Amino acid sequence: NAGVTQTPKFQVLKTGQSMTLQCAQDMNHNSMYWYRQDPGMGLRLIYYSASEGTTDKGEVPNGYNVSRLNKREFSLRLESAAPSQTSVYFCASSVGGYTEAFFGQGTRLTVV
């Protein structure tokens, strides 16, 4: 009964370091998303994947890359972290693009 699992839950990076946020869902969903949440900015879409093998940019893709490894997994990579990327990152999945989205617990990332 895991739903959407994100790792890690917390991370502190130094400017310029790289890291990958992992996301996996066990609901056989087609669509997966990465959002970032900043105070007063709501949830902004970074990248999404409408189906296995496809990825597309969202509202704020700069500085990020993604990989839809298989139907279950959708990872988000920061190649060279910047303080502006300090945020809470949420992975989500849904059956289709416009259906109910299920969210992971979030990753709180601080870049110093």
Add this chain to the structure above:
Amino acid sequence: GQQVMQIPQYQHVQEGEDFTTYCNSSTTLSNIQWYKQRPGGHPVFLIQLVKSGEVKKQKRLTFQFGEAKKNSSLHITATQTTDVGTYFCAGPGGAQKLVFGQGTRLTINP
């Protein structure tokens, strides 16, 4: 791209008062969803509205979808401390994307 605007950004009420948040789009939406995020938590789906003029209720929560399918509202009657959190609307952003409004953060004075 598609934008969904939500107001107000913040709302503070006394326990027992009503609360309403509004969501507006410049274009017609095929559907709209509402989510609740408790402090420190993740967004959780509440409901989806699809039909023009649709009204749905969940206990003290009433959700409406405008006749033109460009706006929506969430109304909470007689708020309780358990209603604290941020409420988001979300709509299709084209090409299978789901885009969220900025959210309304509700705080309640017990």
